Amino acid sequence: MRHVEKALKAMNDSGNELCRYIDVSNREDIKGVPPVVHFTIQSDPIGKVGINGCQARDMLEYIIHLFESLDASYPCGENKATIIRLQNALSWQDERTKERKERNVEGKNLV
Numbered sequence: 001m002r003h004v005e006k007a008l009k010a011m012n013d014s015g016n017e018l019c020r021y022i023d024v025s026n027r028e029d030i031k032g033v034p035p036v037v038h039f040t041i042q043s044d045p046i047g048k049v050g051i052n053g054c055q056a057r058d059m060l061e062y063i064i065h066l067f068e069s070l071d072a073s074y075p076c077g078e079n080k081a082t083i084i085r086l087q088n089a090l091s092w093q094d095e096r097t098k099e100r101k102e103r104n105v106e107g108k109n110l111v
Contacts (some may be wrong), residue, residue, distance in 0.1 A: 002027065003033045003073070007065035020056040024064055037062075047107030057093045060086060061088075 001009075004024050011019040021040040026033050039062075042053040064086045071079035100106035 002029055002035050003069040004037055006069040007062055008037075010065040010068065011058075011062055014065075016058065016061060018051070018054040018058045019062070022058070045107050045109055057090065057097075060090050060093065064090065066092055 002024075005027060006026055008019060008022055011022070023037045023038045023040075025038065027035060039083055041054040042051065042055055043049060044052075063081060067079055067083050067086065069084065097106060105111070
């Protein structure tokens with residue numbers, strides 16, 4: 001299984017339901033044929049159209065899982081530092097969501 005697939009499986013196993021908006025094509029491990037990761041991005045505020053895609057936050061989560069998979073096979077300090085910084089970015093986005101919910105503007109096109 002390629003790392004891009006392992007990352008998607010890990011994301012699914014973590015309970016993120018929005019991973020259904022992430023897909024991998026060219027899954028077969030054929031030399032010279034790259035896998036392709038497709039992200040269906042949320043089109044409008046969820047409050048107006050419902051959930052119809054993933055958020056940038058979900059893309060960050062996927063990338064964290066990808067680096068974790070890579071680091072499991074090819075461990076190095078740089079991978080670990082990247083994972084920590086991506087987790088930090090995810091934490092900042094969680095803070096942003098919390099603050100927006102407190103102001104009752106989450107899910108709306110408001111500042």
